[in-house]
Each structure stands twice: as C-alpha cells, then as structure tokens.
Amino acid sequence: MSAGTHSPHPAARAAQTRLPWWAVVLPAVAFAVLLTLITGAQDAHAAAGAPSGLEQLLELLRNALFRGDR
Template identity: 50%
Template sequence: MSAPAHLPAPRTTAPDTRLHWWTLALPALAFGLLLLLLAGSGQAHAATDEGSALVQVTHQLLRAVG
C-alpha cells in the first residue's frame, strides 16, 4: 500500500521577481575594473636590476642553507 501524496497548495500570489541593485552593479563594476587592468597593462614595464624584497630574502636563505 502506498502512502498518500501531499501536494503543495497552489500559489495565489506571484513570486517577487525584482532584482536587487547589486545583482547588476557588481558584475558591471568587476567588468569595468578588469577592462581598466587590461587597458593599462600596455604601459607596464619589467623590473630592471633590482629584485623584490621577497626574492632577495629567498636568495639569502638559499645561500645560507645550501
């Protein structure tokens, strides 16, 4: 014998389908920031003789250990 099926009651009101402001603003902001990063990357220059502080510390540690 099977159990009786309980069906949900039909809706009498329409669901709220409005979008929040951030559902459109955040993707648009992210797209704009990525576009600015891509547009500004043509002016990027490689580092010359000086390495970053992290690279210098790493070299010193490797020399001390090895």
C-alpha cells in the first residue's frame, strides 16, 4: 500500500522558490558593465576615424558580390 506521498503541483513549487539578492543583481551589473565597454569601444573607433561596423559589413558584401568584375 502506498504511504500517501503527495508531491505538490509544479506550479506551486515554482511559486515558493526565492532567489538570493545577488542572483538578480550580479547579472544586471555584468550586463551594465559589458554594455559600457561595448559603447566605449564604439566611441574609441569613431574618434580614431576607423570605419563603423556597418561600413565594414557593406564593404565586405560589396567585395564578395563584385569580386568577379575586377
């Protein structure tokens, strides 16, 4: 005979789960730091006169499409 083990519904179990404060803060801080680094790198390239990512992509496409015309 079964001992009457009753497992709660998965939704009820998920509602009882709590995250520690750092599980929310650390990813948010990491995202902000990486976003700042990426933005700063774009500004540095622009200040140096380097072509932007879109310009490089268009140049690669132009070279790939019209390579046979040369």
